[in-house]
Amino acid sequence: MKQVIIVRSDLKMGKGKIAAQACHASIGSFKRTGHDKIREWELEGSKKVIVSVNSLDELLEIYEAVKEAGISHYLVRDAGHTQIPAGTITCLGIGPDDDEEIDKITGDLKLL
Template sequence: MKQVIVVRNDLKMSKGKTAAQACHGCLGSYKKADSNKIKEWEREGEKKVIVKVNSLEELFEIKEIAKKNNVPNYMVKDAGRTELPGGTITCLGIGPDTDEIIDKVTHDLKLLS
């Protein structure tokens, strides 16, 4: 079981901003997940993986793949109080779900460094 957060690398957010947006994505998709999968994910240590895309278009493509695979997901829009204009889409939370299902959505993405 795992959860993946897909971050837009093209926005060049600070580390703190990126962490905050990833947290929003984590909680947003967690709230949409099946309760049995949440329990299993929690028992297994709540694994999270942070990956990157280089454009908004790539993020939307990943969201569509998640939707087609019935994977819970949550698109994060920034409130605009700090580094970005309000409404900027920053990341996408995916899962938690089984590794096999999540990998159908995110297997080609590189880790955020």
């Protein structure tokens, strides 16, 4: 079991901004995950993996694949208070879910 957070590298967000956006993605997806999967994930150590994509199009392609697979997810849109315009899609949180299921979609992405 793991959770994957995908960050857009093309936005050139600062480290703190990336951390905040990744947290939004993690919590948002966590809240949409069934109790049994959350329990199993917690018992296994709550693994999280942060990866990146180079564009909005790439992120949205993964978003559609995750929706189609029925895996819990959360698409983060920034509020626009600091570095980027309001409504900008910054991250996608996926899971927690089975490693194999998530890897079918995200396994080729590079670590952030």
